Amino acid sequence: MNDREQTPPAVEAPAPASMVDGKEHPVDPRTVKVARVIGLSVTSVIATLPLIFFTIGWAVGGIPGVVYLSLLGGWVVLAGAALSIAYTWPAARHRRLRYLVDEGGLRIRRGVFWRKVIWIPISRVQHTDFSQGPVERRFDLATLTVHTAGTAGASISLAGLEHTVAARLCDHLRPDRVTDAD
């Protein structure tokens, strides 16, 4: 399931024929790693704060030993739950995220509990852009953003695409290419 289905694309290929196949693709599995690195580090920083707080309180003598122990127990449970969610959530999200490209547009299917399928026709794309954050750059990943004239769907992002794939998608979804479709 986590295998990437595209063959590694030639960078200079002008028409991204391999991607425009009307089939669903997962995004790059390395996004799971990226999201885990970010999620786990943020979670552990936030989780450490109450621990430090309790321990200081106990050491100073403001919190009795019994209360401290029960707080500690509660902290272990909560922090454990938070960390395990931070670990498992990116994989679940990745498993549910699929995109599909055909000559007419882009379809994104996502959501673990609340699911959503959205079709973005190229004929309605105002412009596209792609961006790379510092962590994404390390993994050679990029986020594609498609802008439409709509309101709720005025800009739709697809994160975790391999850099070259994102660039070619960006190109394929360019509105002036619309004459090629249909």
Next chain:
Amino acid sequence: MQTEVRRLNRWSWPFIAAGTIRALIIPAAGAVVASGGVLLTRLDFLSLLFIVPALVYAFIRQRVYSYRFTESELVVRDGLLTKNVRHISYERIHNVALVRNPFHRLLGVTTARIETAAGGKPEALLRVLSLEAADELRRYTLGKEPQATAADAPLLQVPDGELVRLGLISNRGFIVVAAVMGVFSQMQWWDQDWFENQDWMRIYTSVRSKAPDWAAWLFDPGSLAGRLLLGLALIVLFIGLLRLLSVAWYLVRYRGFTLEQKGEDLRAEYGLLTQVSSLIPVHRIQLVTVSSTLLHRWFGRTSIDLETAGASTSDSGLSGPLAASGANSTRQWLAPIIETERASGLVHEVLPEVDIEAVEWKPIETRAVGRIVKRVAIPVTPVTIAVAAVLTFSPIPLSGWHALWLPSIVLTLAWLITRRWVRHAGYALTENAIYFRSGWLSRQVSVVRFVNMQTVSMRQSPFDHRRRMASVAVDTAGAGATGHRIRIPFLDVDVAGAILQRLYTETRSTEFRW
């Protein structure tokens, strides 16, 4: 082709200054409040602070503001120190609205407001132009001859009687009350001491002594019926007054509402004091909603509003007069009120490919009833248990079983209402548009033509997923935060998938035109 530079009318400065002062009123009121009213006694100081700079600014602005027409765009120049040149291509202009209040009419001028798809603020506000200049502006920007004479019969004319009805139907009276209260509370115009120094007891006794004998019991301090009646009468009076204010509000605002079609454009004119003339190219209409509340139907009426991509939202110097359809500030009236039989005819006339009467409605899933009732049952259950516990353990001489009245009544009602709601909801797909209707007491039908769809989406909540249901939504340009739109809930997941695919196919094969 390029015309000479045009300037604003020489009477522009009072209007520009008025606009500036209006924008400064809130900070000024803040300053007055902060000073504890001391500033009110120094009106000379206040005027120096606000009015003189506003006038100076207005004079300068009038001198530096200019515009000219080229082949394809309107070029507006503005600014004294920072020169600002704005190119507005005619293609992008959605609406050229002329707004005239009594002062404008006195001086024979008008404010012109140019709206594009950008939404929010108007692209340009020409304050003010002579009527000839405004005609020229419309001729260039919308590429039309100014309507020579009253050629066609208007699509709709709303007589005063209808506006009175509309005032009775929709409760706009609160707006007037709220505005008046707001002004009073800000300005503290009434004299607190006067109220406190009145001998209210004496007034009461004098009224009582003048009352006829048959009404004496109303003032009998022991009479419960009297007090109840008095209270009721006051409430009825208050409601009556609110409705009267509502009628007045509509008469002032929408007096003489006329809708005309001039080729590709719709032109709406209305207003008693401030007259608005709004011109909208038909193809800019993104969504049309026909709605009727229970009161509307009692009067046999409906109202129709529409969304254009460039509708201004709120404060933009001329807040409201244009974009003002009921609670939805981003929508405009196609018809504030119209006989129900004529409503779909009017929509059809404006958008020939849309015919609400002719579509074949498809239902949403009746399974939805069970789900909605269950949603009601979840909060009702703990309340029932709590009531039962109270009845059992308190001295109230009723057995705990009486608590069961609550769920039986609430759930039966919920079931009955939901069944009607679900039965009335529906959608329809025709060759070129999607329709969605919903509501039971207050009903609404919305239409979006395929050319105006942007993205299409399907959603599933976890509950939807368990019952194999989904909802389908259509996004359009210029959609406001409120108001009815195409969002079809409780569809079978396969049906929803098919609709989604159909909508996508339709969208990708059409070109969106701004």
